[in-house]
Amino acid sequence: MNAAEVIVRSLEKHGVTCVFGVPGGAIESLNTALYKSSISVIVAKHEEGAAFMADGYARVSGVIAVCCSTAGPGATNMITGIASAFGDSIPVIALTGQVSTSLFGKGAIQEFSVQSFGIVSIFRQITKYSDIIINENKAGEMISRARRLALTGRKGPVHLNLPADIMKRKVTDDSHERCSTTQVLGFDREAVKKAAQLLLGAKRPVIVAGWGTVLSRADKELLELAELLDIPVATSPKAKGILSEVHPLSLGVLGFAGSPVAKEYILKRDVDVLLAVGTSFNEFVTSGWDKRLLPMKSLIHVDIDCNEIGKNYYVHVGIAGDAATVLRELVFEIGRIRKGRRIENTRRKEVEQVRAALLVKTRKQNKALYSPHRLIMDLNEALPKNTLYFADNGNSMAWAIRYLTITEPYSFYVGLGFASMGFAVAAPIGAKLAAGDRPVVALVGDGSFLMNGMEVATAVNYNIPVIWVIMNNAMLGMVYHGRKLAGIPEGIPSGFKPVDHVKLAEALGARGIRITTPGEINRELMDDILAAGVPTVLDVIIDPEEVPPIHSRISSLEKLYT
Structure with missing residues (x-):
């Protein structure tokens, strides 16, 4: 097999069923390898569209997606789409073509910058990993590394640049073509115990569920914790719907264009303990870092990326870990402490009162133009x-x-x-x-x-x-x-x-x-x-x-x- 076939075989082996992209001369070896495989190809009209399609596929499926382009402008056209995936922690593999290594520095058509490493450097700013394959025997190892990094810890896009001549060369050693992924499923037991005690002792707690709960597929754990302690839940705009918006404990979206109920309950009332799960407290969820979001007593912050914990608000208890795992452990710890004692459903009644007070009966307007x-x-x-x-x-x-x-x-x-x-x-x-x-x-x-x-x-x-x-x-x-x-x-x-x-x-x-x-x-x-x-x-x-x-x-x- 040549290097391109090794890459495609690796993708196929790990469940990739379709690739989104735009063809071109610099990736004809990849094209031929895809032709021989079971992977289908969706040809977009623009490389940015291909990157967005890969993002959409990964976002909904929860598995890695792949997009590809030719060299030069084909690669730069993908940048916005890959940057979007990076901003939302979506696992996408971007494969870009490159002129032959023998032509580096000569000004070949679509060659990018001195020694053709410029595109790799650009993608390093918007991916978890960006590199160029300069030896055919490294193809298997590098595609495996790219996939591993895309799926490990805080997920995100990765990029490999594929010189045309390297992709055509026969691989004599592909023993490194393997891929294992390691997820951050651990948690700080003592921090979980502190958080459980704070939630149990809270008079007016609230949960803010962010995008991390969606990426972690933590809907069941979130619902279980909310119902266990009768804690109202607001979401970030990106996490809209992670808890059904008709659930009695749902406050709706907090922040940009959000629910008046969430704003009233969290910003205008005396929340004493706030559990933030999988949110960075960015501008959109905090309406420009509103200081009223800080709870009266304690802020508990859970995130898979410890760099996000305490970044925008002072945190009393920080827990680095996967959202679903930490929520599951909180449920376990709270159950161990409570030993079956029931919590009164008083908070959901308060949510209903707030909702009723803010309810504006919406009449379907029959104006000339659609509202x-x-x-x-x-x-x-x-x-x-x-x-x-x-x-x-x-x-x-x-x-x-x-x-x-x-x-x-x-x-x-x-x-x-x-x-x-x-x-x-x-x-x-x-x-x-x-x-x-x-x-x-x-x-x-x-x-x-x-x-x-x-x-x-x-x-x-x-x-x-x-x-x-x-x-x-x-x-x-x-x-x-x-x-x-x-x-x-x-x-x-x-x-x-x-x-x-x-x-x-x-x-x-x-x-x-x-x-x-x-x-x-x-x-x-x-x-x-x-x-x-x-x-x-x-x-x-x-x-x-x-x-x-x-x-x-x-x-x-x-x-x-x-």
């Missing part, structure tokens, strides 16, 4: 409960965070680690391949769709039935409304001429439906779309003047960046 608020409500009612939602960065994300009700864990995804527009246009294509029969819906603004909308043709090419719901207001809505709220003039225009996305969808081979009237999105329409099973674009003309729930973000900008 984004009503659009989200209509989608919630019309789609099955097991639908997977991808919300793109911008107002579409804000509306979704505030008004979507997620009742099943692992059903809501936003690429907030790097906050790249266009993520939710391409990522759902990879996600749908991992999701099986579950519907996959992308909630995107027209500005985001215009960035990566050509990937609809990718879904058409492989008959991947994603549904894109475009909030069409002919503008970059968050910029427009943010400026209005902050009193900033339109120097760099946020608006643009309207685009007919139905015609665009049809030109790309998808089904396109124009929605102009409130109520057109209903169960009958969505059942018809799901039954058809084809890529579908809903071009929804929304009210451009309805103000999205982004006020906390504007306040943060004014406070932090002036």
Whole structure:
């Protein structure tokens, strides 16, 4: 076997079933090896789209995903997608082509910088590991190392650069081609005991569940602990739905575009013990590091990355470890101390009182234009409960965070680690391949769709039935409304001429439906779309003047960046 075949064999051996990418001359050996394998290839329209698709696949499946590109611009086109995966700790292997080593420094087509090591250095800033294979006999060892690092500890993307001549050479020693992964499943027993005592002694405790609980698949452990001690739970925007949002102990999302219930219960009442699990307390979850988030007595912080513990708030008890493992141990320790004694269900009653006090009966507005608020409500009612939602960065994300009700864990995804527009246009294509029969819906603004909308043709090419719901207001809505709220003039225009996305969808081979009237999105329409099973674009003309729930973000900008 040659080096490229060794790499593909390793991927195949460890369960990789598809690769997302764009072909090119520098990766023809990889192409040939893939042709001989059982791995299917999804050819994207742009390398950034390929990286986002790999991210979406890994995000939903929980297993590693692979994307590839040719040399030079092919590799640089993937950078934003890989940076997004890095920001959200998603395990993706990026394979990039390179000119032959004999041509380094000569100025070959698509060669990148002096001695062709520049692309490796760039990827080192946005991956857990980036290297170039300069000896064919190291191919097996290096792909194994890349996979191991992607899946070990705090997960994340990795990168290997593949010179064309090295990939063609026969491998004479592949004895190092093996891969073992080690997860951080340990925990500090004494810290767990301290945390258990603090939670048992708390009068008004609360749990903030972050993205780490999603990555750890800790929904059952979180639910068990919350119900065991009757502790209300808020989530970060990325962890929305890890606890059903109709559960009596659910406070909803804390932070950007979050639930008024979470804000009232945590920021305006005397929380004495706060258990934070798998959150870095970043700007989005803390609304610009609001000091009111600090509990009266003790902050317990659990994270797989000890660098995150105490980074933004003083921590009384820090526990480095996997979210599911630590939560499981907390449940065990609390059970050992309590010995069966029951906890009164008083806190869930208080949550219900707060929810009732803040309840605003929402009437379905029948204005001439679709209200984004009503659009989200209509989608919630019309789609099955097991639908997977991808919300793109911008107002579409804000509306979704505030008004979507997620009742099943692992059903809501936003690429907030790097906050790249266009993520939710391409990522759902990879996600749908991992999701099986579950519907996959992308909630995107027209500005985001215009960035990566050509990937609809990718879904058409492989008959991947994603549904894109475009909030069409002919503008970059968050910029427009943010400026209005902050009193900033339109120097760099946020608006643009309207685009007919139905015609665009049809030109790309998808089904396109124009929605102009409130109520057109209903169960009958969505059942018809799901039954058809084809890529579908809903071009929804929304009210451009309805103000999205982004006020906390504007306040943060004014406070932090002036």
